[in-house]
Amino acid sequence: VDFQERFQSAGKVEWAINWTPARDGFIQSYCNTVPTPEGGTHENGFWSAILKGIRAYGELINNRRAKDIIREDLIAGGCALVSCFIREPEFVGQTKDRLATVEAQRLVENSVRDHFDNWLAADNKSAGAILDFLILRAEERLRRRQEKETQRKTATKKLRLPGKLVDCSATNRDGTELFIVEGDSAGGSAKMARDRKTQALLPLRGKILNVLGAASSKLGSNQEISDLTQALGVGLGTRFNLDDLRYDKVIIMTDADVDGAHIASLLMTFFFTQMRPLIDYGHLYLACPPLFRLTQGSERVYCLDETERDTWLKNGLGGRGKIDVSRFKGLGEMDAKDLKETTMDPSSRK
Numbered sequence: 001v002d003f004q005e006r007f008q009s010a011g012k013v014e015w016a017i018n019w020t021p022a023r024d025g026f027i028q029s030y031c032n033t034v035p036t037p038e039g040g041t042h043e044n045g046f047w048s049a050i051l052k053g054i055r056a057y058g059e060l061i062n063n064r065r066a067k068d069i070i071r072e073d074l075i076a077g078g079c080a081l082v083s084c085f086i087r088e089p090e091f092v093g094q095t096k097d098r099l100a101t102v103e104a105q106r107l108v109e110n111s112v113r114d115h116f117d118n119w120l121a122a123d124n125k126s127a128g129a130i131l132d133f134l135i136l137r138a139e140e141r142l143r144r145r146q147e148k149e150t151q152r153k154t155a156t157k158k159l160r161l162p163g164k165l166v167d168c169s170a171t172n173r174d175g176t177e178l179f180i181v182e183g184d185s186a187g188g189s190a191k192m193a194r195d196r197k198t199q200a201l202l203p204l205r206g207k208i209l210n211v212l213g214a215a216s217s218k219l220g221s222n223q224e225i226s227d228l229t230q231a232l233g234v235g236l237g238t239r240f241n242l243d244d245l246r247y248d249k250v251i252i253m254t255d256a257d258v259d260g261a262h263i264a265s266l267l268m269t270f271f272f273t274q275m276r277p278l279i280d281y282g283h284l285y286l287a288c289p290p291l292f293r294l295t296q297g298s299e300r301v302y303c304l305d306e307t308e309r310d311t312w313l314k315n316g317l318g319g320r321g322k323i324d325v326s327r328f329k330g331l332g333e334m335d336a337k338d339l340k341e342t343t344m345d346p347s348s349r350k
Helices: 041-060 064-068 071-077 102-122 124-158 183-193 216-221 223-232 258-274 276-280 306-315 336-344
Strands: 002-008 011-019 026-031 078-086 177-182 199-204 249-253 284-286 292-296 299-303 324-327
Touching: 011 102, 011 124, 026 041, 041 064, 041 071, 041 078, 041 102, 041 124, 064 124, 071 078, 071 124, 078 102, 102 124, 177 183, 177 223, 177 258, 183 199, 183 336, 199 223, 216 223, 249 258, 258 276, 258 284, 292 306, 299 306, 299 336
Parallel strands: 026 078, 177 199, 177 249, 249 284
Antiparallel strands: 002 011, 011 078, 292 299, 292 324
8 A cells, every 4th residue: 555645835635545456446535624426636636647657667667568557447456545635626516526626636646646656666566566467457458348349249230220220330339429310311311421330320200209207118119219229239227238338429410400409308308317327428419410501602611500600691701702501401401411521520520
C-alpha cells in the first residue's frame, strides 16, 4: 500500500492505493472530508496520474505491453482512497455526490504523479509486480473483447433479426452505429448515404408505443419495440444486458418537424425507462438533420432552423447571385449526398 500527502498552494491531497487479485476494485473519494460517491474531477485526476505513471514505468524498463493498460485495468483490481482539500469546491447538484471543480483534477494529478513516479523508481520489485499484474488484467480484458467479437459474429448469424433491419458488415461492435429512422422512405435515402461497413438502419413504421404507464404485456406485443429490441440484441428492463449490445452507437434520426420531434421523444422515453444503461454509458445519440439548404453560386450551407436560415440570408454566403433556399420536408426527400454530409458521415456531421 502506498500512502502520500502533499501540500500545494492550491490545496492538499491525500491518497492510497493497493492492487489485489482477491477482490474487485473500488475507490472512495472525498473533498474537504465530504464523501463523493459519484466521483468527479479529483478521481479523474487520480486515475490519470496512476495510468500515466505505470505506462511511463513500463516504457522505462522497455516493457511494450504496458501501453495496452487502460483505466479499466487499474480499477479492476485497485483499491484506492483519494481525499483533496481545496478552496470553494463546486459540486454537481444539491447532494454534493460529484466534484466538478476543474482545478481539482490538475491538483490531484500533479501531486499523485510526482509521488507515484518516485515510488515506482525506488521500489523496483513492487513496481514490477504491479506492472505484471496490470498487464495480465489488460491481456484478460483484450481476450474477453476478442471472445465477444467472435460471439457477436456467431450470434448475428443465429439471431432472428427483424427483416427490415439493414445491418452493417462489421463483426466488431466498436465504431458501429444503428440509425433508427422513420419509415421506408427515410430508410431509402439513409440506405444510400450510409457506410455499409459500420452503419446499420432500422426503419420504424408510425409512432412507437408511449411506454409511460403501458402494461408490460403491451410492450411485449408491440411490433416496433420487439424489432428494436431484437436489432439491438438486448433485453428490456431488468433483463437488459449492456454486454449484448450489438452496436456502439444508437442514433435516433427523425424528420426536423413536430412529428419527428414527437417520435424522437417517444423513443428517448422508451430508452430511458427500459434501456437506461444505453444513456448512462453514452451509447444513445440524437441526430439533428438540417431543415434548409442555402446555395449562392458555388457556396452552400445547411441550416437547422429558421433562425439560422435568416442569419445566413441577412449576411450572405459569400457567393455570387441570388441565394436559393430549399426546405427539406423530411429525410425521405433529402438527397443521399445531403443526408450523408450533414447527418450520417462522422467526418462532416455536426
